[in-house]
Amino acid sequence: MSITAAQKNKYNIKFTKWISEHFSGIEFTVDDVMDKFNSDKTRIAFPTVKQPKDPNAPKKALSGYLLFSESIRKKVKEENPDKKMTELSKIIGQQWSSLSDNKKSKFKKESLKNKEEYNKKMKEYNKLCSFEDFINFHGPKGQEMLNEYTKSLEKDEEEE
16 A cells, blocks of 8 residues: 555645755755755654555464463463563563573474474465455455555544
């Protein structure tokens, strides 16, 4: 999804206003403007466009640390029933840090294996499905999801 002509016009106006505020009454070059623009703390907020995720896409592979934490989380939780999740995460992190490289390598190897499998699934997924295919596959519901997403982007811009 790209920025609409109306959005481009809006940001061109903002940029022109910014130039007139910073360079009024003096001669300047494009390089002067870009240097000032890149060093200015109050930048113009250009819209970011985030595509909705396809729920059918393969999930990313877990890292070695996440595989380790998954394997011991239940045990740690049973040993520390009164602790919050943030405290449990610290305990798991400390255990990971104190784990020998030999034991860590087991989880890292599994992580690499999962990553290779994920890459294979993604290649297959990308062959089968593009975002337009996702919209077409879901028909009106997919188009409705896209429309809701576009409306949320427009609301965000209006709030700015």
